Amino acid sequence: MSSRSGRPQPGWVNPPGHYLKRDEMYSLVGLVEYPPRAKYLFSAGQAQSRFLMGLKEGKILGTRCPRCGRVYVPPRMYCEYCHTHTLEWVELPGTGVIHTAVISYIGTFRERRKEPVIVGVIQLDAPGYTPGGYEFAGLFHRLCGVTPEDVMSGRAIGMRVKPRWRPPEERRGDINDIECFEPIEG
Amino acid sequence: MVWKAWRIGDVIHYPGSEEVEKYVYTPGIHGIEFAKALKEGRILGMKCPGGVHVPPKTYCPDGSPGELVEVKGPWRIATFTVVYEDIYGNPLPEPQVLALIRPDDARRGGLIHIVKADPDAVYIGMEVKPHWRPPEQRTGHITDIEYFEPA
Amino acid sequence: MRTNIFVKDRVAVVGAGLTLFRRRLQETPRELAWEAAKQALESAGLTFDDIDCIVTGTAPDAFDGLHFNGEYIADAGGFGKPTVRVYVGGGTGVFVPVAAWWHAASGLCDTVLAVAEEKMSPAHPHPQGVFAYIWDPILERPLGPNLIWIFAMEMRRYMYKCGATKETIAKVSVKNKRNALDHPAAQAAANITVEDVLNSELLVWPVNRLDISPVSDGAAAVILARENEARRITDSPVWVEGIGFTLDNTHWYNRELAFPRYVNYAARMAYKMAGIERPWKEIDVAEPYDPFDYKELHHIEGLMLARPCEAPKLLEEGWFDRSGELPTSPSGGLLGVGNPIAAAGLMKVAEIFWQLRYEAGPRQVKKPVHYGVAQAWGDLMQAGTVIVLGN
Numbered sequence: 001m002s003s004r005s006g007r008p009q010p011g012w013v014n015p016p017g018h019y020l021k022r023d024e025m026y027s028l029v030g031l032v033e034y035p036p037r038a039k040y041l042f043s044a045g046q047a048q049s050r051f052l053m054g055l056k057e058g059k060i061l062g063t064r065c066p067r068c069g070r071v072y073v074p075p076r077m078y079c080e081y082c083h084t085h086t087l088e089w090v091e092l093p094g095t096g097v098i099h100t101a102v103i104s105y106i107g108t109f110r111e112r113r114k115e116p117v118i119v120g121v122i123q124l125d126a127p128g129y130t131p132g133g134y135e136f137a138g139l140f141h142r143l144c145g146v147t148p149e150d151v152m153s154g155r156a157i158g159m160r161v162k163p164r165w166r167p168p169e170e171r172r173g174d175i176n177d178i179e180c181f182e183p184i185e186g
Numbered sequence: 187m188v189w190k191a192w193r194i195g196d197v198i199h200y201p202g203s204e205e206v207e208k209y210v211y212t213p214g215i216h217g218i219e220f221a222k223a224l225k226e227g228r229i230l231g232m233k234c235p236g237g238v239h240v241p242p243k244t245y246c247p248d249g250s251p252g253e254l255v256e257v258k259g260p261w262r263i264a265t266f267t268v269v270y271e272d273i274y275g276n277p278l279p280e281p282q283v284l285a286l287i288r289p290d291d292a293r294r295g296g297l298i299h300i301v302k303a304d305p306d307a308v309y310i311g312m313e314v315k316p317h318w319r320p321p322e323q324r325t326g327h328i329t330d331i332e333y334f335e336p337a
Numbered sequence: 338m339r340t341n342i343f344v345k346d347r348v349a350v351v352g353a354g355l356t357l358f359r360r361r362l363q364e365t366p367r368e369l370a371w372e373a374a375k376q377a378l379e380s381a382g383l384t385f386d387d388i389d390c391i392v393t394g395t396a397p398d399a400f401d402g403l404h405f406n407g408e409y410i411a412d413a414g415g416f417g418k419p420t421v422r423v424y425v426g427g428g429t430g431v432f433v434p435v436a437a438w439w440h441a442a443s444g445l446c447d448t449v450l451a452v453a454e455e456k457m458s459p460a461h462p463h464p465q466g467v468f469a470y471i472w473d474p475i476l477e478r479p480l481g482p483n484l485i486w487i488f489a490m491e492m493r494r495y496m497y498k499c500g501a502t503k504e505t506i507a508k509v510s511v512k513n514k515r516n517a518l519d520h521p522a523a524q525a526a527a528n529i530t531v532e533d534v535l536n537s538e539l540l541v542w543p544v545n546r547l548d549i550s551p552v553s554d555g556a557a558a559v560i561l562a563r564e565n566e567a568r569r570i571t572d573s574p575v576w577v578e579g580i581g582f583t584l585d586n587t588h589w590y591n592r593e594l595a596f597p598r599y600v601n602y603a604a605r606m607a608y609k610m611a612g613i614e615r616p617w618k619e620i621d622v623a624e625p626y627d628p629f630d631y632k633e634l635h636h637i638e639g640l641m642l643a644r645p646c647e648a649p650k651l652l653e654e655g656w657f658d659r660s661g662e663l664p665t666s667p668s669g670g671l672l673g674v675g676n677p678i679a680a681a682g683l684m685k686v687a688e689i690f691w692q693l694r695y696e697a698g699p700r701q702v703k704k705p706v707h708y709g710v711a712q713a714w715g716d717l718m719q720a721g722t723v724i725v726l727g728n
Contacts, residue, residue, distance in 0.1 A: 025210065028212060029213070029218060029221045030218055030220065030326040030327060031210065031211070032211040032213070032327065033208050033210050034208060034209050034211070035207060035208040036208075039201065041199050041201055042199060042201075043199050052198050053198075108205065173198055
C-alpha cells in the first residue's frame with residue numbers, strides 16, 4: 001500500500017473557482033448576452049416520411065427485416081441488428097400494452113403546466129419479437145383515459161391500449177395525428 | 187413497395203428553432219480586468235515568457251502565471267479583408283474593412299476589429315489607432331472601441 | 338463483442354484535479370479546464386511540458402454556447418500537441434480517460450492529460466431548453482417533452498419490475514448528498530431525509546426535485562502515463578485494469594427500460610480485460626453514474642455489482658454506504674457534488690483514483706480497497722462507458 005496513506009492530495013482541498021449569485025453575474029462588467037437566431041428544417045427521411053403519411057391515413061406502418069423478421073415501429077430503412085435493407089412495409093393494428101407511464105407537471109423549459117399530462121411508452125403488437133423480450137416495436141406518446149392513480153399504483157403498466165386518432169381533416173402527417181393512446185374498453 | 191419509389195419530393199420536413207432564448211457568457215477572471223480597462227480607455231495584455239498576449243489569457247502557454255500590462259501600440263494591420271455583406275447575406279451600405287490588428291509591443295495575439303478607411307488605401311503593415319466611444323457610452327465590451335482608424 | 342484484451346502497455350493514473358462545481362462560475366470554459374489541468378499536474382509533480390498528448394471532453398456545445406468547445410478547452414495545455422476531443426453525451430466523462438488510455442497503451446504517448454469541462458449556466462432561460470435537442474425532431478419533440486420524462490419513464494419501469502418504492506430510491510439521494518458533505522468541490526451536499534426528497538417539488542411523477550442532480554459548471558482532469566513513466570512519476574500509481582464502452586441504438590422506446598444493457602456490455606468488456614470474473618465480490622468501491630437517484634441502482638445492476646432488482650434491497654441494508662460492503666458514490670456523486678456533465682463523469686474516475694491511493698481523506702471508505710470501477714452513461718439510454726482501476 002502507498003506510503004502516502006490517508007494524506008489528502010495537496011492543492012485540491014481548496015478547489016479553484018469563483019461562484020456567482022444570479023444578480024452578481026448580471027452585474028459583471030464585460031458580460032456578453034447573445035440570443036441565437038438559428039432556425040432548422042429537419043428532414044423526416046425516407047422511412048419516417050412514409051410512416052407519417054400513414055398516420056395521416058390513420059394507419060400505423062412498420063418495416064420488416066427480411067433476415068431476422070423484426071417489424072420496426074417507428075420504421076427504419078435498415079435493420080439495426082442485421083444491417084440489411086428493410087424492404088417490406090407492414091400495417092399494424094395499432095394496439096399494444098403500456099410499458100411505462102409517468103405524470104408530468106412540467107413543460108420543455110421546466111415551466112409548471114396548468115394540467116399534468118400522462119405520457120408513456122407503448123409496446124405495440126408486432127410480429128418478429130420474443131414475448132417478454134428485451135426489444136419490441138413501440139412508440140412514445142401521450143396516454144388518455146389513464147388516471148394518475150393508475151400510474152402511481154402500477155395498474156397502468158400492462159394495460160391494453162389503442163390509438164385515439166384525430167379527425168381525418170385535422171391530420172397533418174405528424175406524430176400528433178394520434179391524439180393519444182387510450183385503454184381498450186372491456 | 188420498394189425504397190426506390192421514394193423520392194426527395196416525398197420526404198417530409200419539419201421546422202425547428204434553437205430552444206435557447208439567449209446565452210450569457212461570463213468574461214472570465216482576466217477578461218473582467220480587460221473589460222474594466224476598456225471602460226477606462228485602456229487595452230490590457232498578459233506578459234508571458236516569450237511575449238505579451240492581447241487580449242490577456244489567464245494562463246501562459248507554458249503554464250506559468252502571467253502579469254497584466256497595458257498595451258500602448260503602435261497598432262499595425264497584420265491582415266485584413268473587405269466585407270460586402272452582413273451575416274445574413276444582405277449587402278452592406280458600404281464595404282467595410284475588417285482587420286487583425288497587432289500592437290508593436292505585443293506580438294502574441296491581437297484584436298479583430300473594424301478599420302474605418304478606404305478599402306483601396308488599406309495595406310498590411312499600415313499603422314492604425316483605436317477610436318474610442320465617449321466614456322459615458324462605454325460598457326466594458328470590445329465595441330467600446332468604435333473602430334480603428336489610420337494613425 | 339470481440340475485443341483484443343492483450344494490450345501492449347500497462348497504463349496508470351498518476352494525478353487528478355478538480356475545480357469547484359457550482360451553478361454559475363465566473364471562469365470561462367477554458368479557464369475552468371486549465372484550472373483543473375493545473376491541479377492534476379501539480380498533484381503528479383508535472384508541468385505542461387511533461388505532457389505528450391491531450392484528450393478533452395465536453396458534452397453538447399449548446400450548453401457552453403460555443404462551437405468547438407472541446408478545442409477551446411484544449412487551449413489549456415494542448416498547444417502544439419496531439420489533441421482529440423471525444424463525445425458520448427453524459428458518458429463523455431468516463432470516455433475521456435478511456436480514450437487517454439488507448440493513447441498511452443498503444444505506445445503513442447507516454448503521458449496523456451485527460452480533461453473534461455462543462456459550463457451549463459450560459460444557456461437561458463434554462464439549460465433544459467438545450468436538452469430539447471436530444472429528442473427526435475420528428476417523432477418526439479412535437480409532443481413537447483422535457484428531458485426528465487425519459488428518466489421518469491425508466492424509473493417507473495424499474496420500480497414496477499423490481500418492486501422498488503420511491504422511499505427506497507430516495508435513500509440514494511440521501512446517501513450521496515450526505516457523502517458530499519466531505520467533498521470540497523460539492524455543490525449540493527446536504528443532510529436531508531427521505532421525507533425531504535418525497536416532499537420536494539414534484540416535477541414528473543415519480544421524479545421529485547431532490548431525485549435529480551443540479552445544473553452545474555465545473556471541470557476535472559486526470560493524468561495517465563505508460564508503466565515506465567508512471568513509476569518514475571509516483572510510487573503509488575493506480576493502474577487502468579480494464580476499459581469498456583458500447584453504444585446501443587437511439588430507439589430507447591423499443592427496448593426494456595428496467596435493465597441497462599448498454600452499461601452491462603461495457604462492464605463485461607472492462608471486467609474481461611481486468612480479469613475480473615465475479616465483480617460483485619472483487620470490486621471494492623464503485624462510482625456508478627447517478628444523475629438521478631434510481632440511476633445509481635440501475636447502473637449497479639448493469640455493472641453486475643448486484644443481481645437485477647437486488648440493488649434496492651442491498652441499499653436498504655446499508656451495503657452501499659461508505660462503511661458498507663461495497664461503497665458506491667463515496668464522493669457524493671452527481672447528486673451531491675454536482676453535475677457538470679462531462680466533468681462529473683471524470684470526477685468519478687478521480688474519486689476512484691483517490692480512494693485506491695487512500696488519499697480521499699474524510700471520504701475514504703472503511704474497507705481495504707484493491708479494485709474500483711467508475712461508470713458513466715450517455716445519450717438516449719445508449720452509451721455505456723466503464724473504467725476499472727486497481728492499485
